[in-house]
Amino acid sequence: MKVGKNVIFHGQVNLGKGSVIQDNVVIGNSDEGEVNIGRKALIRSGSVIYSGVKIGDNFQSGKNVEIGSNLTIEDDVVLGSNISLGDNVVVRKGTMIGDNVIIGYRDIKSDQDAPVEPVVTEIGESARIRSGSVIYWGTKIGSNSMVGHNAVIRENTIIGHDTYIGSLTAIEGDTKIGNYVGIHTQCHITKFCDIGDYTFIAPIFVGANDQLMSHMRAGHGQNLIGFTTGKYVRIAVGVTVLPGVHFGEGCIVAAGSVVTKDVPPYKVVAGVPARVVKDAPKEEVVISH
Ligand SMILES: CC(C)(COP(=O)(O)OP(=O)(O)OC[C@H]1O[C@@H](n2cnc3c(N)ncnc32)[C@H](O)[C@@H]1OP(=O)(O)O)[C@@H](O)C(=O)NCCC(=O)NCCS
Numbered sequence: 001m002k003v004g005k006n007v008i009f010h011g012q013v014n015l016g017k018g019s020v021i022q023d024n025v026v027i028g029n030s031d032e033g034e035v036n037i038g039r040k041a042l043i044r045s046g047s048v049i050y051s052g053v054k055i056g057d058n059f060q061s062g063k064n065v066e067i068g069s070n071l072t073i074e075d076d077v078v079l080g081s082n083i084s085l086g087d088n089v090v091v092r093k094g095t096m097i098g099d100n101v102i103i104g105y106r107d108i109k110s111d112q113d114a115p116v117e118p119v120v121t122e123i124g125e126s127a128r129i130r131s132g133s134v135i136y137w138g139t140k141i142g143s144n145s146m147v148g149h150n151a152v153i154r155e156n157t158i159i160g161h162d163t164y165i166g167s168l169t170a171i172e173g174d175t176k177i178g179n180y181v182g183i184h185t186q187c188h189i190t191k192f193c194d195i196g197d198y199t200f201i202a203p204i205f206v207g208a209n210d211q212l213m214s215h216m217r218a219g220h221g222q223n224l225i226g227f228t229t230g231k232y233v234r235i236a237v238g239v240t241v242l243p244g245v246h247f248g249e250g251c252i253v254a255a256g257s258v259v260t261k262d263v264p265p266y267k268v269v270a271g272v273p274a275r276v277v278k279d280a281p282k283e284e285v286v287i288s289h
Contacts, residue, residue: 038059235252
């Protein structure tokens with residue numbers, strides 16, 4: 001074990017064999033809580049690890065990483081630099097998190113409405129979170145899923161396994177996204193959406209969830225309704241969708257369409273407003289993986 005200069009241990013700290021702690025690291029912030037770190041950890045300079053943290057074997061973290069309390073990091077996790085993992089975060093085995101990522105983010109103000117029970121934010125096994133992304137508290141991302149650069153995923157978003165969220169995409173929270181879903185670059189997914197398995201959404205998708213744009217008016221934010229999709233839906237580049245639309249299983253939405261009404265299953269819709277133009281081929285929903 002190698003410990004650098006100005007390293008402070010506070011409370012009970014158990015460090016596994018072969019671990020390296022660089023300079024100016026603080027491990028533990030209370031006399032009561034423990035910190036357990038497995039074998040062969042590499043914790044780079046300037047990092048702070050709070051009490052109540054359990055870290056598995058082969059952990060690697062970049063510089064200036066902040067690791068909140070009551071947090072679990074399983075084996076073989078690699079973190080970049082300048083990362084903040086909030087309280088009650090769980091990072092499963094083999095996950096990689098890029099530089100300048102925040103996980104478990106909460107506005108300072110939101111402590112006023114904090115739930116009584118701690119809310120877990122979870123990043124599934126072998127997931128990848130690329131640099132610059134912010135993932136709010138209470139969000140769960142399944143195994144093998146991937147988040148691109150500078151994406152924002154707000155609170156209580158539940159994302160399945162083998163799904164990707166493209167760079168610069170914003171997911172506004174309280175939304176469910178299935179397994180094997182692809183949401184491409186620069187998409188706006190509002191609150192209260194439900195996106196079925198194998199759905200693909202091409203770049204520059206815009207969802208709306210407030211029909212009357214009640215901003216600063218009576219009833220502001222009270223009648224929000226997201227869009228929903230069945231399985232195997234494909235939405236082309238530059239589509240806009242109005243509140244409450246359901247995309248039926250296997251439907252296809254053509255590029256640049258504005259979708260104002262539900263889309264029937266296995267139909268192609270196109271235009272402004274989108275109208276059915278033909279059937280969507282059922283055989284194309286067969287997925288290879
Ligand atoms: C929906 C789509 C797949 C249909 O392609 P297609 O099966 O080859 O269908 P066609 O081109 O024969 O179009 C069928 C009809 O819909 C119309 N149509 C197709 N796309 C349209 C669009 N974006 N807007 C308005 N009308 C459209 C066609 O003009 C045609 O009308 P017609 O029968 O009166 O001539 C294709 O238009 C599309 O949008 N592809 C998606 C591209 C994309 O976003 N890829 C993702 C990259 S990351």
